[in-house]
Amino acid sequence: MKNFIFHQVNMASAKLLSGHLALVTGGGSEIGKAVCQALACEGAKIVIADKNENAAKLTLQSLPQGEENVYIMEVVDVSQSHSVTNLFTSINQRLSQVPDIVVNSAGIAHDGLMNEMTEQMFDDVLNVNLKGTFLITQAACRLMISEKIKNGSIVNISSIIGKVGNIGQCNYAASKAGVVGLTKSVAKEMARHGIRCNAIMPGFIDTPVGVTIPEKVMSHFKKLTPLARCGKPEDVAEACLFLASSKSKYITGEVIEVTGGLFM
């Protein structure tokens, strides 16, 4: 009888991601923060990794508090391989656990019309959005394989702009389209190791980035959106939680558009 009650209590407290360690790059951003919150609410331990230490701190402070929770923050530049190596070394030293959930959300935009775009603007965006996703994914997969982790999940944050393009964003669009190609290739290579890799294409999401978009442009896109509103960071986070968890265990190499139906 005692065992039965113990089992029942355990069943009640077991959460979807209990025991998992999630690494979220760009964890200090609005979308990254919402992802950290969604994964933490389901019991995952969280590594908030960001170049922006203050933003990462704010995310850390926003997470649900409890004795069983484990959250750390790490400063990283995902575009630099030495910084990525240091990140995984530090995680290993601090938590003695390999991340089995990775969300690549660190990203930048540096907009300009193609004919005015400098080589530096192009390289900077590709280096963070695409190369950074590659470096983090490669390091995480190598460790998951060496530790024989059999249910890893990588979730890459692309953008709907990677599918449809945008005036003034040829660098950003190329980087986010590249993330989809990377995702599908990683999914094929890593399937035999039990590691899944999927991508999310958010549409217009209500974040500080949106503030720079002229009101006229925003209301034009809202009119074109079947669900008639901007997305919220939580909308992206919910899709991320699904792809990170075993609820999507037969899904890999897939792209989920979180756009309210825009450009479907």
Ligand code: NAP
């Ligand atoms: P955001 O506010 O632009 O923040 C991105 C975060 O990543 C910032 O904390 C930034 O730090 C950090 N970061 C920049 N470069 C980095 C690097 N080299 N290494 C590590 N961290 C770095 O982001 P967001 O709007 O929430 O978007 C998150 C992701 O969703 C991005 O990949 C973005 O492209 C994608 N997305 C966003 C939207 C949208 O409407 N917001 C739509 C589609 C896709 P700093 O503050 O120091 O730059």
